[in-house]
Amino acid sequence: GESVGLHLPTLSVQEGDNSIINCAYSNSASDYFIWYKQESGKGPQFIIDIRSNMDKRQGQRVTVLLNKTVKHLSLQIAATQPGDSAVYFCAEEGQGSGNTGKLIFGQGTTLQVKP
Amino acid sequence: ETGVTQSPTHLIKTRGQQVTLRCSSQSGHNTVSWYQQALGQGPQFIFQYYREEENGRGNFPPRFSGLQFPNYSSELNVNALELDDSALYLCASSPSTASDTQYFGPGTRLTVL
Numbered sequence: 001g002e003s004v005g006l007h008l009p010t011l012s013v014q015e016g017d018n019s020i021i022n023c024a025y026s027n028s029a030s031d032y033f034i035w036y037k038q039e040s041g042k043g044p045q046f047i048i049d050i051r052s053n054m055d056k057r058q059g060q061r062v063t064v065l066l067n068k069t070v071k072h073l074s075l076q077i078a079a080t081q082p083g084d085s086a087v088y089f090c091a092e093e094g095q096g097s098g099n100t101g102k103l104i105f106g107q108g109t110t111l112q113v114k115p
Numbered sequence: 116e117t118g119v120t121q122s123p124t125h126l127i128k129t130r131g132q133q134v135t136l137r138c139s140s141q142s143g144h145n146t147v148s149w150y151q152q153a154l155g156q157g158p159q160f161i162f163q164y165y166r167e168e169e170n171g172r173g174n175f176p177p178r179f180s181g182l183q184f185p186n187y188s189s190e191l192n193v194n195a196l197e198l199d200d201s202a203l204y205l206c207a208s209s210p211s212t213a214s215d216t217q218y219f220g221p222g223t224r225l226t227v228l
Contacts, residue, residue, distance in 0.1 A: 044205070
């Protein structure tokens with residue numbers, strides 16, 4: 001079945017360190033992936049996306065890596081700040097008739113930044 | 116801020132009642148998707164609307180229905196509420212139906228007693 005999973009429910013890092021959040025997906029046909037950040041009481045906030053014709057994409061302090069061979073996605077956050085504390089979700093777009101546009105989310109990883 | 120707004124912010128209903136949630140999409144976006152997020156879980160896709168037509172549906176029963184209006188705003192209606200319908204309901208808008216970033220609103224917290 002469809003599933004997108006994150007490897008760790010909670011990640012605790014020191015302020016200023018780099019953070020790496022991992023995600024495994026199951027559908028090898030997926031060609032669009034997104035990372036969202038969700039703070040308590042708010043809706044998911046877009047961080048960065050990547051399409052399957054790329055294996056790396058960089059944004060401001062964030063990098064997404066896509067390894068299609070092992071169906072693995074990761075989000076790297078450089079110089080983690082207290083404001084980065086949140087739940088991070090990876091999502092893939094569904095494939096097949098009636099599924100395009102449907103985002104399938106993982107369970108989420110909680111990032112805790114220690115001052 | 117994404118420009119996607121939802122109302123109301125919070126809602127309390129009792130089992131068996133009906134509820135309507137509203138969403139205004141970001142300017143220039145013609146596609147609206149609805150998601151249900153239970154506590155501690157990732158969002159689950161309910162359905163998507165494009166140009167006033169349903170364009171894909173997740174594994175939700177028919178008592179979950181929706182509408183999209185000519186200005187691309189949307190409603191989610193849930194009939195015969197059940198306790199398990201208690202969740203955060205999220206609306207997301209995007210410029211197109213597929214392979215495009217979906218921008219989420221702040222959500223409506225529904226509690227069913």
